[in-house]
Amino acid sequence: MQRSSVLRTQNVSKYFYSPEKTQVLKEVCLDVKKGEFVSVMGKSGCGKSTLLYILSTMDTDYEGQLYIENELVTGLDAKILSRIRNEKIGFVFQFHYLLNEFSALENVKIPAMKLGRYSPEEIEHRAMEKLRIFGMESHALKKVHQLSGGQKQRVAIARALINDPLIIMGDEPTGNLDKSNSDIVFNIFKELATEFHQTMLIVTHDDEFAKGTDRIIEMEDGRII
Numbered sequence: 276m277q278r279s280s281v282l283r284t285q286n287v288s289k290y291f292y293s294p295e296k297t298q299v300l301k302e303v304c305l306d307v308k309k310g311e312f313v314s315v316m317g318k319s320g321c322g323k324s325t326l327l328y329i330l331s332t333m334d335t336d337y338e339g340q341l342y343i344e345n346e347l348v349t350g351l352d353a354k355i356l357s358r359i360r361n362e363k364i365g366f367v368f369q370f371h372y373l374l375n376e377f378s379a380l381e382n383v384k385i386p387a388m389k390l391g392r393y394s395p396e397e398i399e400h401r402a403m404e405k406l407r408i409f410g411m412e413s414h415a416l417k418k419v420h421q422l423s424g425g426q427k428q429r430v431a432i433a434r435a436l437i438n439d440p441l442i443i444m445g446d447e448p449t450g451n452l453d454k455s456n457s458d459i460v461f462n463i464f465k466e467l468a469t470e471f472h473q474t475m476l477i478v479t480h481d482d483e484f485a486k487g488t489d490r491i492i493e494m495e496d497g498r499i500i
């Protein structure tokens with residue numbers, strides 16, 4: 276059976292003016308299908324993060340079209356895009372961006388509170404459930420600064436999953452971790468793919484990580500090769 280499209284671009288190009296006009300993305304066409312675990316690789320400066328910002332609807336200044344579930348999102352206004360992001364996209368970055376003065380549990384709850392779809396009891400239940408999946412239940416009430424690097428990243432992944440997003444996007448989620456924590460985080464992504472059929476698009480420099488994904492998108496000088 277043909278799997279449906281989750282995220283698709285048509286001829287996406289991006290220019291920076293700094294100060295001369297430079298094209299950093301060149302007619303990028305990609306299509307991520309439901310349940311696919313895709314990695315994006317390429318040398319430093321080839322345009323991976325720039326592409327990710329566009330795919331995640333955070334950067335709207337580009338040429339070409341972006342479709343989410345076959346709906347054109349290019350050109351939609353900022354408020355609608357913000358709602359789409361909150362509902363459909365979970366993010367995991369190299370740096371965890373957790374709020375240090377809050378507990379692990381409180382951090383995981385934040386995107387669900389912003390979304391306003393669930394009751395406070397449901398949010399609490401969902402957050403604890405996500406933390407439990409990643410073996411973080413017993414650390415739920417610890418403040419972020421009391422957690423190790425690998426634990427913080429697990430909390431960040433739990434936070435990305437709280438609203439059951441259509442797609443998880445990651446920008447080098449293992450980039451800051453040592454080998455053993457990298458392996459733990461990779462295994463979490465792998466489990467999300469195999470057990471939960473979570474659609475994921477992850478930018479990585481890590482060959483081992485990329486080899487474990489369903490498909491590697493290789494970029495060079497602003498193009499997919």
Ligand SMILES: Nc1ncnc2c1ncn2[C@@H]1O[C@H](COP(=O)(O)OP(=O)(O)OP(=O)(O)O)[C@@H](O)[C@H]1O
Nearest residue numbers: 291292293299317318319320321322323324325326
């Ligand atoms: N705000 C900006 N203004 C001007 N040029 C930029 C800007 N942001 C990125 N660039 C340039 O665009 C190109 C692509 O950058 P990008 O960050 O997407 O690369 P990358 O593949 O993610 O690199 P890395 O692997 O090092 O993170 C680079 O040449 C970079 O210098």
